[in-house]
Amino acid sequence: MKELILNLIDSGNYSEARKKLIEMNEVDIAQLLEELDKQKLLIIFRILPKEIAAGVFSYISNQLQEYIIASITDREIKNIIDELFLDDTIDFLEEMPSNIVKRVLQATDDETRKLINQFLKYPEDSAGSIMTIEYxxxxxxxxxxxxxxxxxxxxxxxxxxxxxxxxxxxxxxxxxxxxxxxxxxxxxxxxxxxxxxxxxxxxxxxxxxxxxxxxxxxxxxxxxxxxxxxxxxxxVTIDDVVDIIDQENTEDFQKMAAMHPSDEEYLKTSPWVLAKHRITWLVILMISAAFTGNIINKYNNILQSIVILTSFIPMLMDTGGNAGSQSSTLIIRGLALGEITTRDIFRVILKEVQVSFICGFVLAALNFIRIYFLEKINLLVTLTVCVTLFFTVMLAKIIGCVLPILAKMLKVDPAIMASPLLTTIVDATSLMIYFTFATWILHI
Amino acid sequence: MKELILNLIDSGNYSEARKKLIEMNEVDIAQLLEELDKQKLLIIFRILPKEIAAGVFSYISNQLQEYIIASITDREIKNIIDELFLDDTIDFLEEMPSNIVKRVLQATDDETRKLINQFLKYPEDSAGSIMTIEYxxxxxxxxxxxxxxxxxxxxxxxxxxxxxxxxxxxxxxxxxxxxxxxxxxxxxxxxxxxxxxxxxxxxxxxxxxxxxxxxxxxxxxxxxxxxxxxxxxxxVTIDDVVDIIDQENTEDFQKMAAMHPSDEEYLKTSPWVLAKHRITWLVILMISAAFTGNIINKYNNILQSIVILTSFIPMLMDTGGNAGSQSSTLIIRGLALGEITTRDIFRVILKEVQVSFICGFVLAALNFIRIYFLEKINLLVTLTVCVTLFFTVMLAKIIGCVLPILAKMLKVDPAIMASPLLTTIVDATSLMIYFTFATWILHI
Missing domain, CATH: 3.10.580.10 (CBS-domain)
Structure with a gap:
C-alpha cells in the first residue's frame, strides 16, 4: 500500500493517491508520514481531506507536527484546528515552542482562541488539561x-x-x-x-x-x-486514560531505575537530555556508595587477617540488594494499584518477616553446602558468611517493604525508594552485619 | 451509607436495606461485601436484585466468589450465571477449584454449559479467553x-x-x-x-x-x-483491556525485580507462595555472584599489596549496576510500548555510546575531585579508579541496551534481562576492568 501511494505521488496522480489514502486508517497514515522525507510528507498531508488531515495530525509525533505547522498557510492551520477535538489541540500545543503556539492562536477565531487559552491554563496532568468539551x-x-x-x-x-x-x-x-x-x-x-x-x-x-x-x-x-x-x-474519554496509565507506568519504571521521569520517546530524545535525566541519581548513589567503601576501610584489619572474607563481599551485597528490591517492587506496585494502603504496614511487615525467613534460610543453607563442602573453606568463616547472609536477607526485605510505605505516608512517591537507593542502604548494612559477625565468630 | 445499611440489616429491615443498596454503584457494594463478616455478606448478597447481584459478583475477590458459590443454592447459582456476561463467567471459573467449576456447570442449562466449556478451552491470556459473545x-x-x-x-x-x-x-x-x-x-x-x-x-x-x-x-x-x-x-471490550495493561505492566515490574510473575494480590498471597516466586532467581543470582568472588580471589595479591583498592569495589560495582539498569529499563519499556523495535539496535547502541560517554566522564571527574583532592589518595590509585569507572559506565550502558534487544530477537521476554541479572554481569566485568587497569597503571 505504501509503495503504491508513493508511486502515485511520484507520477503526479494525486487524485488516485488521495482515494487510496482515504481507505486507510488515520493511525496508519500517520505511521506512513513518519517514514517519509519531508517534501513527500507535506504533499501527502495536503491532499488529505481536512477531517482526515486533522485526525492524522493528532497521531503524528511532536517533531512532525511542528514541521507541518511551520510549513503550511494560516488558512490550512485554521482548518486543522477547527477539525481537531479540543483535547488533541491542547495536547499538541502543550508540547510546541512558543512561536508555534502563537502562530496557531493567531490563525484561529476569537472563540476557539479564548477556549484554548483557558484550557492551557489548567495545570499539566490535571483533569482540566486532558478533558474535551465535545460532549x-x-x-x-x-x-x-x-x-x-x-x-x-x-x-x-x-x-x-x-x-x-x-x-x-x-x-x-x-x-x-x-x-x-x-x-x-x-x-x-x-x-x-x-x-x-x-x-x-x-x-x-x-x-x-x-x-x-x-x-x-x-x-x-x-x-x-x-x-x-x-x-x-x-x-475525559477512555482513550486518553489508556495513555495516562502507560505514562504513569513508564514514570514508575524510570523512577525505579533511578532516572528522572520523562514521557519523551527514547529514540526521539537527544543524548544530552537522556544523560541529564540519568546523571543526578548516578552521582547521588555514587557518593553514597563511598560510605560503603568507608566501612570496608574501617574494617581493613579484619580483611587483612582473613583474606578470603573479601571475596564474599559481592555475593552478600548483591543478594541483599536483590532480596530487598523484590520486596520494594511488590510493595510499590501494590501501592500504585491501590491493593495496599499505608494502613496495611503491619500486615506487610509480618508477611515479609515470614517470607524473608524462608528465603534467608534456603539461601544460607545452599551457601553452607557450597562454601563448606564444595569449596572446603574453614567452618567458622563459612558460618560467618551464612549467618550474615540470613540476616542480610531478613533486613533487606523488611527495609524494602517499610521504605515505600513510609514514603507514601510522607507524600513522597514510593517509586523513588526502589532498588538503586535500597541497594545502597542494604550494601552498607550488610557489610556492617558481616564485619560484626566476623568479629564475634572469628574472634578477630 | 455502610453503617446505615448494616443497622437496617441488624434490625431485620431488609426491604429498606435493599432500597439503599440499589442506589449504590455495584463496585461500591462489592467493596462493602469485602469488609463484612461472612454471615452478613451472605444476607446482603441474597437481598440484592439478581441483575445487581450478578454485577456485584463479577467485582468481588476470588475468595469471596468461592465462598458465595459454596453457600448458595443451585437455583441461585443459575440466576447469577444467567445474568453474568460470558467473559466475567469465564474469568471467575478460571480461578475456581474444580469442585466449584463442576457445581456451577451442573447448575446451568445445556446451552450455557456447552458455551462455557468451549470458552474454557481457549488458552489463558488468548483473545478467546477474554472475549464476550454479547454483541x-x-x-x-x-x-x-x-x-x-x-x-x-x-x-x-x-x-x-x-x-x-x-x-x-x-x-x-x-x-x-x-x-x-x-x-x-x-x-x-x-x-x-x-x-x-x-x-x-x-x-x-x-x-x-x-x-x-x-x-x-x-x-x-x-x-x-x-x-x-x-x-x-x-x-473484546476496553474495560478488559485496561485490566490487561495493568497485568502486563505488573508482570514486567516483577520480572525486572527478579521474581516469577504472578497476578495474585500481595496481601492475599501466602508467605510460602511469595517465597516460592522469589527464591529461584535469588539462588541463581547468588550462585553467579560467586564468580565475582572468584575474580576477587584471583587478584588477591593486588588487593593485598594496595589495600585501599578494596574500598572502591562497592562504588564501582554499584555505579556500574545503576548505569546499566537505567539503560536496560528504558530499552525494555520502549520495546514493551513498541517505541523501539529490534531493527533499531544500531541506533540504540549509538545513542547509548554517546550518553554513557557523557555520564562516564562526569562521574569520573567528580570521583577524581573527591578521591585525589578531598581524600588525598595517591594519584595513580585515583587514576585507576576513575579510568575504571569511566569504562565500567560505558560498558554497563552498552550491555544494558544490547541484552534486552537480543532477548527480544531470541523471542525471550526482555524484562528478564533487567537490573538484577545485568548487575551480576556488570559486577564481574567491572572488577576485571579494575584489576586490569590496576596491573597496568600501578605496575603490580
Whole structure:
C-alpha cells in the first residue's frame, strides 16, 4: 500500500493517491508520514481531506507536527484546528515552542482562541488539561424521542455520544445516561426517570492518576469533569486514560531505575537530555556508595587477617540488594494499584518477616553446602558468611517493604525508594552485619 | 451509607436495606461485601436484585466468589450465571477449584454449559479467553431504521452496543459500524454504505498483549475476534483491556525485580507462595555472584599489596549496576510500548555510546575531585579508579541496551534481562576492568 501511494505521488496522480489514502486508517497514515522525507510528507498531508488531515495530525509525533505547522498557510492551520477535538489541540500545543503556539492562536477565531487559552491554563496532568468539551448535553425534562433528535442534530462534532450528560439551566450536572439506555427505552419515557443521578465525576484540578484509578475501579468509558460549583466543563474519554496509565507506568519504571521521569520517546530524545535525566541519581548513589567503601576501610584489619572474607563481599551485597528490591517492587506496585494502603504496614511487615525467613534460610543453607563442602573453606568463616547472609536477607526485605510505605505516608512517591537507593542502604548494612559477625565468630 | 445499611440489616429491615443498596454503584457494594463478616455478606448478597447481584459478583475477590458459590443454592447459582456476561463467567471459573467449576456447570442449562466449556478451552491470556459473545450483529442490507429496531429488540443483554458488527449469512465479518454513525445517519440509508469494511480484528488464539497494543494504537473501544475462517465469534471490550495493561505492566515490574510473575494480590498471597516466586532467581543470582568472588580471589595479591583498592569495589560495582539498569529499563519499556523495535539496535547502541560517554566522564571527574583532592589518595590509585569507572559506565550502558534487544530477537521476554541479572554481569566485568587497569597503571 505504501509503495503504491508513493508511486502515485511520484507520477503526479494525486487524485488516485488521495482515494487510496482515504481507505486507510488515520493511525496508519500517520505511521506512513513518519517514514517519509519531508517534501513527500507535506504533499501527502495536503491532499488529505481536512477531517482526515486533522485526525492524522493528532497521531503524528511532536517533531512532525511542528514541521507541518511551520510549513503550511494560516488558512490550512485554521482548518486543522477547527477539525481537531479540543483535547488533541491542547495536547499538541502543550508540547510546541512558543512561536508555534502563537502562530496557531493567531490563525484561529476569537472563540476557539479564548477556549484554548483557558484550557492551557489548567495545570499539566490535571483533569482540566486532558478533558474535551465535545460532549452531548440533555435536559431532564426531555423525552427519549426528543433526546435522540437533539443528539442527531448536534452529535456530529462530539468526541463521544456513548454517554449523554443531563444539565440544568445553570449547566450543573444532574445526571448521566448511556446512549444505550436511550435507544433501548420507550420513546415517551422522560430522561429524568432513567438517568443515573449519582455519576462518578472529577474536578478540573484533580490529578490524572486519580482519574485513571476511577476509570479502572468503575470500568468507565467516559467521565464528567466539573468545576467547584459542580457545573459540567468537559469530559475525559477512555482513550486518553489508556495513555495516562502507560505514562504513569513508564514514570514508575524510570523512577525505579533511578532516572528522572520523562514521557519523551527514547529514540526521539537527544543524548544530552537522556544523560541529564540519568546523571543526578548516578552521582547521588555514587557518593553514597563511598560510605560503603568507608566501612570496608574501617574494617581493613579484619580483611587483612582473613583474606578470603573479601571475596564474599559481592555475593552478600548483591543478594541483599536483590532480596530487598523484590520486596520494594511488590510493595510499590501494590501501592500504585491501590491493593495496599499505608494502613496495611503491619500486615506487610509480618508477611515479609515470614517470607524473608524462608528465603534467608534456603539461601544460607545452599551457601553452607557450597562454601563448606564444595569449596572446603574453614567452618567458622563459612558460618560467618551464612549467618550474615540470613540476616542480610531478613533486613533487606523488611527495609524494602517499610521504605515505600513510609514514603507514601510522607507524600513522597514510593517509586523513588526502589532498588538503586535500597541497594545502597542494604550494601552498607550488610557489610556492617558481616564485619560484626566476623568479629564475634572469628574472634578477630 | 455502610453503617446505615448494616443497622437496617441488624434490625431485620431488609426491604429498606435493599432500597439503599440499589442506589449504590455495584463496585461500591462489592467493596462493602469485602469488609463484612461472612454471615452478613451472605444476607446482603441474597437481598440484592439478581441483575445487581450478578454485577456485584463479577467485582468481588476470588475468595469471596468461592465462598458465595459454596453457600448458595443451585437455583441461585443459575440466576447469577444467567445474568453474568460470558467473559466475567469465564474469568471467575478460571480461578475456581474444580469442585466449584463442576457445581456451577451442573447448575446451568445445556446451552450455557456447552458455551462455557468451549470458552474454557481457549488458552489463558488468548483473545478467546477474554472475549464476550454479547454483541449486536446486523446484516449489510438493513436500512438504518431496521438496524436500530433490531438493536432495540435484541440489545438488552449485550455488553456493549457502541459498535455493531455486520455479518453475512455464514457469520463472516463484513464490516463494523459505530452506533453513533447509525444514530446520526438518515433512516433510509443502507448499512452497507456507511459501514467500515476494513476493521481491526484479532484471531481467537492471538495473545492478549497483541490485543492491548492494537487497542492503544487505534484508540479502540471494542474489537471483533474471529476464527480462522474470519467468522465472528466474540468481541473484546476496553474495560478488559485496561485490566490487561495493568497485568502486563505488573508482570514486567516483577520480572525486572527478579521474581516469577504472578497476578495474585500481595496481601492475599501466602508467605510460602511469595517465597516460592522469589527464591529461584535469588539462588541463581547468588550462585553467579560467586564468580565475582572468584575474580576477587584471583587478584588477591593486588588487593593485598594496595589495600585501599578494596574500598572502591562497592562504588564501582554499584555505579556500574545503576548505569546499566537505567539503560536496560528504558530499552525494555520502549520495546514493551513498541517505541523501539529490534531493527533499531544500531541506533540504540549509538545513542547509548554517546550518553554513557557523557555520564562516564562526569562521574569520573567528580570521583577524581573527591578521591585525589578531598581524600588525598595517591594519584595513580585515583587514576585507576576513575579510568575504571569511566569504562565500567560505558560498558554497563552498552550491555544494558544490547541484552534486552537480543532477548527480544531470541523471542525471550526482555524484562528478564533487567537490573538484577545485568548487575551480576556488570559486577564481574567491572572488577576485571579494575584489576586490569590496576596491573597496568600501578605496575603490580
Amino acid at each position: 452531548v448535553d440533555l435536559k431532564k425534562e426531555m423525552t427519549v424521542k426528543q433526546a435522540l433528535e437533539h443528539i442527531k442534530e448536534t452529535g456530529v462534532d462530539k468526541e463521544t455520544i456513548d454517554t449523554c450528560y443531563v444539565l440544568n439551566e445553570n449547566r450543573i450536572l444532574e445526571g448521566v445516561i448511556p446512549i444505550r439506555k436511550l435507544i433501548l427505552s420507550d420513546e415517551t419515557t422522560v430522561v429524568k426517570d432513567i438517568m443515573d443521578t449519582d455519576p462518578v465525576y472529577v474536578n478540573t484540578h484533580d490529578d490524572q492518576e486519580k482519574i485513571a484509578s476511577l476509570f479502572k475501579k468503575y470500568d468507565l468509558i467516559s467521565m464528567p469533569v466539573v468545576d467547584n460549583e459542580r457545573r459540567l466543563v468537559g469530559i | 449486536v450483529d446486523l446484516k449489510k442490507e438493513m436500512t438504518v431504521k431496521q438496524a436500530l429496531e433490531h438493536i432495540k429488540e435484541t440489545g438488552v443483554d449485550k455488553e456493549t452496543i457502541d459498535t455493531c458488527y455486520v455479518l453475512n449469512e455464514n457469520r463472516i465479518l463484513e464490516g463494523v459500524i459505530p452506533i453513533r454513525k447509525l444514530i446520526l445517519s438518515d433512516e433510509t440509508t443502507v448499512v452497507k454504505d456507511i459501514m467500515d469494511t476494513d476493521p481491526v480484528y484479532v484471531n481467537t488464539h492471538d495473545d492478549q498483549e497483541k490485543i492491548a497494543s492494537l487497542f492503544k494504537k487505534y484508540d479502540l473501544i471494542s474489537m471483533p475476534v474471529v476464527d480462522n475462517e474470519r467468522r465472528l465469534v466474540g468481541i
